[in-house]
Amino acid sequence: MAVLFIKFFDVIPVRFNLWIMLFTSCWIIYMLRVNMSLNLIAMVPRPPKNNTIQSQCEPTDDVTNATLRHVDITDVREAPRQVPGETFDWSADQQALILGSYFWSYPVTSLVGGMAAERWGPRYVVLISTAVSGILTALSPVAATINNIALVVVRFLLGLAGGFIYPALHVLVARWAPPAEKGKFVSAMMGGTLGTVVTWSLAGPLIEKFGWASAFYVPAAITFLWCFLWWYLVADAPNEHPRISDTERKYILDALGDKIQKSKGLPPFRSIITSVPFLAMVLIHYGNLWGLYFIMTVGPKFVSSVLGFELSAAGVISALPYLARMFFAAIFGVIGDCILARNLMTTTTIRKFFCLFSHILPGLLLVLLVYAGCSTALSVSLITMSMGFNGAATLTNLQNHQDLAPNYAGTLYGIANFVGSTAGFFTPMITAYFTKNGNSFEQWRPVFFIGASVYVVSALFFILFGNGNIQEWNFPKEITSESKDDKEKNGDLKDMKASAMKNGDVKDTKETSLNVSS
Structure with missing residues (x-):
């Protein structure tokens, strides 16, 4: 078998x-x-259960949100449960x-x-x-x-x-x-x-x-x-x-x-950390992880403490945001591949355009969430759609490091993930600061505005300074010099330049000889 x-x-x-x-x-x-x-x-x-804590939106009868x-x-x-062990x-x-x-x-x-x-x-x-x-x-x-x-x-x-x-x-x-x-x-x-x-x-x-x-x-x-x-x-x-x-x-x-x-x-760390496209990628990745941690931690706490509904532990309902993100990610991934295969957009345009779905729309939905009032169904829908649209990150921050330097894709992602992981520490701290005196809509409003702002600002920075082109520091220096000598001897360098320019793999003619030589 x-x-x-x-x-x-x-x-x-x-x-x-x-x-x-x-x-x-x-x-x-x-x-x-x-x-x-x-x-x-x-x-x-x-x-023992503490019955003193009540949400702002306690149901008036047993039928509400049943x-x-x-x-x-x-x-x-x-x-009562009998669990072995x-x-x-x-x-x-x-x-x-x-x-x-x-x-x-x-x-x-x-x-x-x-x-x-x-x-x-x-x-x-x-x-x-x-x-x-x-x-x-x-x-x-x-x-x-x-x-x-x-x-x-x-x-x-x-x-x-x-x-x-x-x-x-x-x-x-x-x-x-x-x-x-x-x-x-x-x-x-x-x-x-x-x-x-x-x-x-x-x-x-x-x-x-x-x-x-x-x-x-x-x-x-x-x-x-x-x-x-x-x-x-x-x-x-x-x-x-x-x-x-x-x-x-x-x-x-x-x-x-x-x-x-x-x-x-070793990777060319000096070139990496001084690269504006790389820094833009790190920032948009940080915004993505901020939003992800924000929805995973702060969103459930909001609908629990304000709306009186424990989203993070409600069976199928708790799975909806995660399943939506996975479903949307698959759809956006196929859409992006089709656009690229048909040359409808350049790689840079794809990365920047889909920031609208991966970051800006999720941020706006977070703002709407705090104005949803005591409608549990609407709140769950907004959280689900916010995380669902974030599935478009497969076309933005989750791919951009592959564009910039495929030779060092793991290094770039590791650095971005290291920086982005700090969002897991900051989001609960900010939430605790603003809600330390209660759980009213007014006290939660700044929390959601900050979360939405990080989403949107990081996307706007990437739209202005991000790039989908391969960077010259992608190619190891020792390989670049050796390959360049070999190709010049064989007379192939000119052909490689033309091919690279045709495929959009380099940024301009001056950089081509260095990029394609490897």
Whole structure:
């Protein structure tokens, strides 16, 4: 059976297999990241309910919003439950420490993950990082029985391993995705969205039937199975894959041309950090993550404390924003590829135009949310559409680093993700500052205005200063000089210049000789 299963993948185009593995990689890493938030419900007894806190929009009767308010996780947690396994008397601060420890280390390895993948290859960086994450997840029940600090250490190490994944995946996309298909490949990065929803759905039944430890062991077992498939199906580059057809290999390599060159040297950090297009990319990525964290944390808190509806724990309703983002991302990815394939817009125009959907519209919807009043249905719709339109990020900030320097795509994404991760710290602080004296609409209004402003301002800056052209510092200097000498000797440099200019890969004639020489 296993042999037939493996042979099934061999008859599928390698690029499709790669898309599946990219999607499921994000699914796996999010599964191991978010399972703790639900597992803690079973691991720690529920404290007595506090009935003194009421929202501004308490329903006047049992019929109001009945279709949306019927499933609240707080009600489930307070119901009598018989969950197998030991429980722990951890305070709220100790639980927050456990949940937060993952994100202490995650930005650090996100910063270096791209460089590691560029140097040693994304295949093994992702494989080792994911396997280590699976082992740490399997050790979590043992760590919990020791004490909460042991579990904090495990989660901290899990964050260290997880930080390598996304930058390394972007390196893989740079080496495999033809320009006409890059939108579809980047949309695979939304696999983590579905991973969150499925994990929460899977963990509940497992905990009730087999105890909370099973909600660690089963994801770990799935991870190990996935690691075998990754090892078998994925290679660092098309010319290294043992089972790819000659036709498919030639198609990918011809489409990529001379944009990708392997180098063991360090990235040109001075050129990178002084590049205005790169800084514009970092800013729009920061705006994207600010909006994403904002909706994930502040949005549910708003409809909980102001509207009296716990969005983040209402079954299918809580999944709608995440599913909408994944669905819209796939649609926008296909649209972008079609536009590029038909030469309807340049790469730069595509990146800037779709900022309207990825950043500006989501920001405006956040402003409307605070004026929605006590309409729960309208509030849920606005949050869902705001995150849904943000799926267009697959055509803006989630692709732009690939445009600027495919040789260093992982490094650029790692730097941008490192900076953007700070949004996860600032959004709760700003919310706490403005709502410290209450949860009225007036007190929440500045919170949403700030969130919308970050969305919109970052998009406007990118529209003014962003770029979709490959930068000259993409090409390693040692490769550039060697290739230039060879091509001049062979008389091919002029032809390469013309080809690059025709394909729009360089910014002007003066830069062409340097760019195409690699």
